[in-house]
Amino acid sequence: DSGVTQTPKHLITATGQRVTLRCSPRSGDLSVYWYQQSLDQGLQFLIQYYNGEERAKGNILERFSAQQFPDLHSELNLSSLELGDSALYFCASSVGGGELLYEQYFGPGTRLTVT
């Protein structure tokens, strides 16, 4: 158990809908990272937040957004969902995060299915 929690574990929704994925980092970790894992794209870094502020951005679509709250939990919002958004979404956390050098602890993931 990494100490990172993600909810929900599974999510099934229809095209065009909007969903919110939630992540609670390990106690004491200030950085939260979001990743998307799909069969065709592999594991892709989406975005990083450090102590409430966006720190680094990867291949995140404009339809997706994220935020980190004062209690350090994070939410990833996915809107106007398409079939291709079906994937496993991982959250990870780390102590630091200024230069992405710190080891990351991954949550169990949220499996999103868009029908």
Added chain:
Amino acid sequence: AQSVTQLDSHVSVSEGTPVLLRCNYSSSYSPSLFWYVQHPNKGLQLLLKYTSAATLVKGINGFEAEFKKSETSFHLTKPSAHMSDAAEYFCVVSDRGYQKVTFGTGTKLQVIP
């Protein structure tokens, strides 16, 4: 731009024999390199990391990796495979210059009894 290439998508070894998972990277800055393991239906777990200290890095479960700048490689090895090593392994480069993390496409390790 940074990139990482895992040279084998699948590797199959017999239990008790050595494991070699290959990774080459490209980075414009001094990179940090990581190996993560993902067991089926699980999240990723850090095996080891290189952050410009010793070039030979020892990780958990008997794995180690050697950073070779001249070859731009960071191959993962283990002297003797165990059945529990069967999983997917990801090589990761983190480039402070680009402030991003890039994962390799993964290598699935099969261990044959």
